[in-house]
Amino acid sequence: MKPFQFMWALIMYRPWLYVLNGFIWLVIHLFPIVPGLLTRELLHTLTGDANLTIGVWSLLLLLLGVACGRITFIFMGALTDVWHRFMMSGLIRKNLFAHVLAQPVKLEVGQMVIQFREDAAQAEDAISWTLDFVGRFLFAMCSLVLLLAIDVQLTLFVFVPLIVVVAIANMAMKRLGAHREKSKQASAAVVSTIGEMTAMSQAIQLARAESRMLARMDTLNKERRKTMVKDRALTQALEAVFANTVTIGTGLILLLSAGAMQSGAFKIGDFVLFVFYLGYVTEFTQFFGRFLAHYRQTSISFKRMAALFGEKQAQALVRHTPLPLKQLPVNEEEKVRVSSFEQLRVSGLTYQFPGSTLGVQDASxxxxxxxxxxxxxxxxxxxxxxxRSLLGQLPKQAGEVCWSGQRVDDRAAFFGPPYSAYTPQVPTLFSASIKENILLGKSEDDVDLSRVIEEAVLTETIAQMPDGIETIIGTRGMKLSGGQVQRVAIARMLACEADVFVLDDVSSALDVQTEARLWENLANKRDRTYLVVSHRKDCLLRADHVIVMDEGSIVAQGTLAEVRQSCADVNVWLGEKK
Ligand SMILES: Nc1ncnc2c1ncn2[C@@H]1O[C@H](COP(=O)(O)OP(=O)(O)OP(=O)(O)O)[C@@H](O)[C@H]1O
Known part of the structure; x- marks a missing residue:
């Protein structure tokens, strides 16, 4: 997709808001024509050359009225512009975020932050500027017609800086785009490295790698400085060219008009109108140069954001999806249950990782x-x-998933409380307190905290912590051991009301006693349903259904007694000889 196609799709998201915003800004940009003409008339009245006979005070009052009118329009324009801009960048950010959540993309955090923040803002600016462009262009055309009527020769000098500015901007734009891209990449590398260093500070300390990491930061920073200086220097040089071309043009026109005034062919009112409009017209030449440069940068931003979706899916970046700004869609807890849970059936589920034969085949x-x-x-x-494929975190190539007899089409949207709650193999915790990590935004009144803590075998661990359950656990749980992280994540899962609890190898970092207590606590709640990945003895012994996998396929399933007949490995995990 081309940049203007992205922009068009965004404009069509809220077309009436765009039209309203466009109308208001058109009026704002065309407004200065009126005070120019009134000022001219005022001066003509003072010098006795007036066309109108309404008097000085009436003209002054009209000028005041026009100023008040423009202020009112600018106020309305600010409101519609902010609203419209937010809609545009909000849609992009929402679509980007939804894509990242639905299909995790391999992107560094720094790069992600830049795309969410800067590229979306760049696109928002580009659309808003199209309105300014139209308004300023129409003003320039109207005033040029009026100026040509006063003095053709003088007026032509207005065009000279315009042509020079556009030519220079076109030549410099290509280079500016490349430098901007490099400086953004260098900034993203610095942000990512800071993020990773903070998250892995313990690992860095243990490897005594502090000085090497600092040296790496130093190299990245130097690269960033180099690219930034080039980017800024070129941008500033370009702006200096724009500003000076305009100033020289203005000087020439003033010199010429002074000569014409001396010869008496030019009245003072005409001169004031000329200078008054000239400021706006020359401002348009500057704006035009910036607009073209900005469009080039916007192309890079769109290209970068669309790359996340892939060429064929690029349209998804600007897909017209709802933007619920006033009310959140549907709270997870408020989902209307499809039906009461009886069974979860998976048939023929197949997923292969792209470009590989690994994955799951025909799992039922x-x-x-x-x-x-x-x-x-x-x-x-x-x-x-x-x-992950069952829960919709990975796509499927074949098979279906049925919940109590009803087929689940959108697994990613369906699986979650109140249907399922999940603890992944590598849980992610937030840089907050243990309590906040368990509640994850729920009200303390809605969760039996002491029960979930006890079930997740965390009671003693929390009692030994300096601030108990209020203890802050550091960046992504850095201050906790692997086993503690797993149990906090389990507590978080248990704090949800769910029909099926899914746990992926959550006891890998637990000692034997803690693990035994954990499985006992969970298995004692016989009204619950569990789907657990594990090859630990304590867990297998509590299973009433065991599924054995090998090379992506289910090779056996049944009771523990049944599967140990056909799978020698199961006996090994149970601590018995093959
Ligand atoms: N993103 C990926 N791209 C390609 N192959 C992958 C990807 N993730 C996993 N695999 C491969 O798919 C196979 C199955 O991986 P999976 O993580 O499901 O195994 P597992 O049985 O859960 O292993 P473990 O007991 O170590 O957790 C492995 O060979 C793994 O290397």
Missing amino acids: LTIKKGSFTVITGRVGSGKTTLL
Whole structure:
């Protein structure tokens, strides 16, 4: 897609707002024509050359009225412009974010922040500037017609700077775009590295790699400085050229008009009108140069954002999706239940990672209400992929998922509370307190905190912490051990009301006693349904349905007694000889 196609799609998102905003700004930009003509008439009245006979005071009052009118329009224009701009960048940011959530993209955090913030703002500016461009262009044309009527020779001098500015801008624009891109990439590299260094500070300390990391930051910063200086220097040089071309043009016109006034062919009122309009017309030449340069930068921004979606899906960046600004769509907890949970059935589920034969093939299984199902298998056998594909975190190439007999079409939207709650293999915690991480925005009154803490075997751990449950756990839980992170994540999952609890290898960092207590606590709640990935003995012993995976396929399933007949590995995990 070309940049103007993206812009057109954005404009068509709220076409009436664009038209309203356009009308208001057109009036604002055309308004100065009136005070120019009134001032001319005022001076003509004072020198006795007046065309109108309404008098000085009436003209002054009219000038005041026009000024008040323009202020009112500018106020309305500011409101519609802010609203319209926010709609445009809001839609882009929302679509970007939805895409990232639906299909995790490999993008550095720094780059992501820049795309969400700067590229979307660039697109918003580009659309708003089209209105300024039209308004300023029409003003320039109207005033040029009026100026030509006064003095053709003088007026032509207005065009000279315009042509020079456009020519210079066109030549410099290509280089400016390349430098802007490089400086943005260098900034993203610095932001990403700061983020990673903060998140991995312990690892850096343990590897005694502080000085090497600082040296790396130094190199990145130097690169950033170099690219930034080039970018800024070129931008400033371009702006200096614009400003000076205009100033020289203005000087020439003033010199010429002074000569014409001396010869008596030019009245003082005409001179004032000429100078008054000239400021606006020359401002348009500057704006035109900036507008072209900005359009080039906007093309880069659109290209970069569209690359996230891939060439064929680029349209999704500007897809007209709802932007619920006043009310959040539907709260997870307020979802209307499809039906009461009886069973979760998966048939023929297949997903292969792009460009690889790895993944899950033709997986079929049934999770019955109140069951404790364990998916087990060797490392890399496809357990996590099966769970993620089932929950809609990965797409599927074949198969279907049915919830109590009803097919689930949008798995990503469906799976979550109140249907399922999930603890991933590598849980992510926020840089907040333990309590905030468990509640995740829920009210304390709605969650039985002491129960979930006890079930997740966290009671003693929290009691030993300096501020108990209010202890801040550092960037992404940095101050917690691996086992503590896993249990806080389990507590967070248990704080949700859900039909099925899904746990992916959550006990890998737990000691034997803690793990035994955890599975006992969970299995004791027999009214709940669990789908668990594990090859730990304590977990397998509690399973009433075991699914064994190997090389992406389910190779056996049944009770523990049944699968251990056909799978020697299960006996090994149970601590018995093959
Ligand atoms: N993003 C990916 N791209 C390509 N291959 C992948 C990707 N993620 C996982 N795989 C491969 O797919 C296979 C299944 O991975 P998966 O994580 O599902 O295994 P697992 O049984 O959960 O392993 P573990 O017990 O170590 O968690 C592995 O061979 C893995 O290397």
